[in-house]
Amino acid sequence: MESKFTILLIEDEKHILEFVSKALINNNYRVITSSSGNTGLKLISSQCPDLILLDLGLPDIDGTTIIKEIRTWSSCPIIVVSARTSEHEKVLALDLGADDYITKPFGTNELLARIRTSLRHSNQINTDSDLFMHSYSCGGFKIDFLKRIITVNEQQIHLTPIEYKIVAYLAQNSGKVMTYSSILSNVWGPYTDDDNKILRVNMANIRRKIEVNPAEPKYIYTEVGVGYRMCEEDSYMQFS
Amino acid sequence: MNLNFKHKHNSLLITILLLLIATFVSIIYVQFVPNNTINSSLIYILALVLIAHYTDGYLYGILSSFFCVIGINYLFTYPYFKINFTLTGYPITFIGMLAIAIITSTTTSLMKKQAAIINEREKEIMEAEKEKMRATLLRAISHDLRTPLTSIIGTATSYIENKDSLSETEKLDLVNNINDDSHWLLNMVENLLMVTRIQNDGGKLTKSHEAAEEIIAESVLRLRKRLPDSQIHVTIPNDLVLIPMDALLIEQVIINLLENSIIHSNSKSATELFMEISDDMAYFHVKDYGIGIAPERLPYIFDGQSNSCSSDSHKGIGIGLSICKTIVMAHGGTITAKNHEHGAEFIFSLPLN
Numbered sequence: 001m002e003s004k005f006t007i008l009l010i011e012d013e014k015h016i017l018e019f020v021s022k023a024l025i026n027n028n029y030r031v032i033t034s035s036s037g038n039t040g041l042k043l044i045s046s047q048c049p050d051l052i053l054l055d056l057g058l059p060d061i062d063g064t065t066i067i068k069e070i071r072t073w074s075s076c077p078i079i080v081v082s083a084r085t086s087e088h089e090k091v092l093a094l095d096l097g098a099d100d101y102i103t104k105p106f107g108t109n110e111l112l113a114r115i116r117t118s119l120r121h122s123n124q125i126n127t128d129s130d131l132f133m134h135s136y137s138c139g140g141f142k143i144d145f146l147k148r149i150i151t152v153n154e155q156q157i158h159l160t161p162i163e164y165k166i167v168a169y170l171a172q173n174s175g176k177v178m179t180y181s182s183i184l185s186n187v188w189g190p191y192t193d194d195d196n197k198i199l200r201v202n203m204a205n206i207r208r209k210i211e212v213n214p215a216e217p218k219y220i221y222t223e224v225g226v227g228y229r230m231c232e233e234d235s236y237m238q239f240s
Numbered sequence: 241m242n243l244n245f246k247h248k249h250n251s252l253l254i255t256i257l258l259l260l261i262a263t264f265v266s267i268i269y270v271q272f273v274p275n276n277t278i279n280s281s282l283i284y285i286l287a288l289v290l291i292a293h294y295t296d297g298y299l300y301g302i303l304s305s306f307f308c309v310i311g312i313n314y315l316f317t318y319p320y321f322k323i324n325f326t327l328t329g330y331p332i333t334f335i336g337m338l339a340i341a342i343i344t345s346t347t348t349s350l351m352k353k354q355a356a357i358i359n360e361r362e363k364e365i366m367e368a369e370k371e372k373m374r375a376t377l378l379r380a381i382s383h384d385l386r387t388p389l390t391s392i393i394g395t396a397t398s399y400i401e402n403k404d405s406l407s408e409t410e411k412l413d414l415v416n417n418i419n420d421d422s423h424w425l426l427n428m429v430e431n432l433l434m435v436t437r438i439q440n441d442g443g444k445l446t447k448s449h450e451a452a453e454e455i456i457a458e459s460v461l462r463l464r465k466r467l468p469d470s471q472i473h474v475t476i477p478n479d480l481v482l483i484p485m486d487a488l489l490i491e492q493v494i495i496n497l498l499e500n501s502i503i504h505s506n507s508k509s510a511t512e513l514f515m516e517i518s519d520d521m522a523y524f525h526v527k528d529y530g531i532g533i534a535p536e537r538l539p540y541i542f543d544g545q546s547n548s549c550s551s552d553s554h555k556g557i558g559i560g561l562s563i564c565k566t567i568v569m570a571h572g573g574t575i576t577a578k579n580h581e582h583g584a585e586f587i588f589s590l591p592l593n
Contacts, residue, residue, distance in 0.1 A: 087488070105426060197482065200451045204480035207453070215457055215474035215513075222454040224487040 004030040005119060008049035010040035010066070011081070012059055020053070023108040029115075037061035041069060044076070051119055054098075055081045056089055064092055071097040077118040081106075087225035094179050094226070101177065101226075117175030117232055136171040138231045141210060141219045143171050152210050162187060163206050166199070167230075170220060175232035177223050203228065251295035255304055258294075262287035263311060270316060280316045281333065284308040285340060292344030296352075301341035309334045380559055385428065388421040395421075423466050427499075431563050434492045438570050445489070445570055449482040452515055452522060459494035460513070470502045471510035481515070483522050483590050489567045490590070493575075496560040497526040497586045505530025505583055521573070521589045532579040541577050564588070 007024055011017045012035045021031045032047055034040040037058045044052065052070070056063030067078060080093045080101040090101050099118045102111055136143040140153035148164060150157045159167065165187045170178060180196040188198075203222075207214040221229045266280035273279070288308060292301040312333070314323050399406070399414045406414070438445065453476040460474055494513070501511045507530030516523050533541060542565040568575040568588045575588040 197449065200454075200482065201480055204451060204453065208478075213474065215453055215476040216460060217457055221461070222451075222458050224450065224454060224458050224491065225448075 004028055005050040006030045006032065006047065007051045007053060007115065008040065008043055008047065009033045009053045010035075010037065010058065011053070011055040012036065012057075013055070016055075020108075020111065023111065024115075027112055037063070037066050041066060044070060044074065049076060051115060051122070052076055052078045053081060053115075054078055056086075056093065057083075064089075064096055067093055067096045067098050075122070077122045079114055079118055090226050091179055091181075094177070095181065099176060113175070113232065121173065121176060136174060137234055138174070138219060139234070143168065150210070157209050159206065159209060163202055163209075166202055167206060167210075167220075170228060170230035174230045177227050177229040179227040183227065251297075251300055254294050255291050255300045258287045258291050259304060259307060259311075262308075263315070266316060281312055284312060285337065288337060288341050289344050292341055293348045295345075297349065298342060298345045301345040302338065305337040305341035308337050377559070381428075381432065384559065385425065388425050392418050392421045392425075427466065427495075428559075431492060431496065431560055434489055435563055435566060437486070437489065438566065445486045447484040447486055447571075449484050450487045450490075452476065452481040452483050455483075455485070455487055455490055456494065456513065456515065456524075459491045459498070462491065463495050463498050467499070467502060470498070471508070472498060472502075473510040473512045475512075475514045477515060477517065481517060481522060481592075483592060485571055485590060486567075490571070493564045493567050493588060494524065494526070496564050497588075500561060501526055501528035501530070501584065501586070507531070507583065517592070520592045522592055523587055523589045525585060525587050527580070527583065527585040529583040532584045533577060535579070538577060538579075542575065 007029050009017060009021055009024070009031060011020065011033070014035070017033055017035065021033055024031045032043055032049065034043050037060045040052075040054075040058075041061075043049070054063055054066060058066075063080065063082075067080075070076065070078065077099040078097070080090065080098045081104060082090055082093070082101055083104050093101060099121070100114055102114050134145060136145070142151045143149075144151075145168065150159060150164070150167065166183060169183060169186050180199060184192045184196060184199055203220070204214075207217055207220065210219055211217045219231055221231070223229055262284050266283050269280060269283070285308075288301065288304055291304050295301065310323065314321060395414050395417050399411065403411070456474060456476060460472055463472070464470060498511060498513065505511070505528035507528060509529040511529075512525070512527040514525050514527075516525070542561050565575050568590070571590050573588055573590040575586070577584065577586050579585070
């Protein structure tokens with residue numbers, strides 16, 4: 001019997017807990033649940049889950065405190081569940097070390113896709129077999145990291161060095177949302193100021209080069225107020 | 241307490257200042273035109289009127305009138321620099337000044353009191369109006385929320401009660417209905433959340449510069465999630481446009497307008513969404529090619545109740561439009577609806593600065 005990934009679900013709403021764990025069990029995950037932050041933290045240290053699904057609005061401890069606590073000793077991927085209107089909360093959670101977030105209410109497909117992506121990224125780091133990516137492809141969009149060539153529908157696209165850096169960074173983290181601040185510090189270095197206008201300008205240019213209709217992007221999505229997300233690689237969409 | 245003290249402090253300061261100025265002006269005046277006591281009295285009377293006007297209560301006015309009488313006597317009447325109460329007409333001057341001080345003080349206090357009362361009454365009226373609006377909105381919302389909830393509960397119950405006799409397709413239909421109604425409810429609730437987002441901060445918005453194309457793209461994406469079959473044709477300007485806004489609110493406006501067009505246009509042709517810039521304003525257009533808006537509804541379309549009498553299954557879109565208006569107005573923009581040759585068009589604008 002193959003070993004299953006273990007997912008810890010920390011959520012205080014009973015019905016959500018029920019439907020999410022049913023969906024996860026149906027998709028071959030082992031699920032442990034906790035309806036409070038304190039027991040959740042205990043379960044993390046005793047059960048060592050492969051992934052944590054954390055609701056930010058818990059009755060006993062603030063969700064961000066839990067992330068801080070976990071990140072002091074574990075790099076286990078965390079996906080945060082939050083409401084749409086709280087962008088600041090999301091950004092804070094991501095900056096504290098959460099891997100991704102999902103907005104309530106969500107469908108099972110969306111949730112499973114996020115989980116697969118986060119598990120894949122943590123797996124890359126753990127085994128470092130896939131750490132160095134040779135290429136990325138999604139639909140007609142391809143990046144060859146070795147030759148630094150980007151093609152859309154076999155047509156080569158010319159990007160400026162900065163634009164390439166942004167696209168490459170997003171592609172290496174495809175499927176995950178990257179906050180403005182993480183992109184800024186990764187592309188321009190750690191001492192850039194917080195003004196993300198320069199990033200928006202570059203992103204507008206990138207979209208006009210790679211997207212068929214920049215008003216309806218297919219490759220790089222905006223998560224308004226939070227950051228950008230590049231669509232998940234084809235191979236992982238199909239085989240997981 | 242503190243404020244009261246400050247107030248008294250201010251009144252005292254005003255009194256002293258005005259009296260000093262009056263004395264100073266009188267002294268200078270006497271230098272040029274000697275032996276003209278009447279005019280220096282006039283200057284003091286002017287000061288008295290001003291003091292009574294700008295201070296609270298009678299105390300300062302009366303005290304100042306004493307000061308004025310003694311001051312004029314001492315400085316400007318013969319014998320100079322001596323107080324002499326035996327002058328002819330002296331009691332008249334004294335009584336006159338006292339009367340002026342008291343009358344002015346009384347009038348001023350009365351005026352101030354009346355102004356305060358009027359202010360209070362206006363505030364009460366505004367509050368009552370707000371309360372009325374809130375009540376109307378609440379009534380409309382409760383009504384609108386009950387419809388899909390009734391359907392959800394009914395469908396779920398019939399599923400539970402008849403689960404053995406229903407065919408698979410029938411079951412799927414029922415669950416799909418529940419799904420549709422829940423999504424509709426969710427959109428409604430998100431709209432309401434948006435309103436509280438405006439009202440929470442006392443009407444002030446937390447704006448940041450957002451790229452118009454990103455907002456448009458995300459709105460369309462979110463709408464497509466809910467209504468996957470919707471035909472929308474989106475175009476954006478060639479240059480990046482940054483507009484100060486609360487992104488979530490504006491997304492809600494675009495989603496509401498698009499949904500309104502898709503559902504009410506009764507047409508299969510795509511709804512157009514585009515943006516243009518003119519005169520420091522960004523204009524967002526949502527244009528459909530359908531049946532248009534009934535002319536008698538046009539003037540009230542953003543009032544939130546225009547749909548309450550129709551038998552439309554998608555009630556609440558009226559509320560959706562009124563929320564659009566609230567949001568756009570809070571941004572300092574305008575929103576209009578009109579008919580064109582082949583359908584309806586909604587245009588809202590946002591200031592670029």
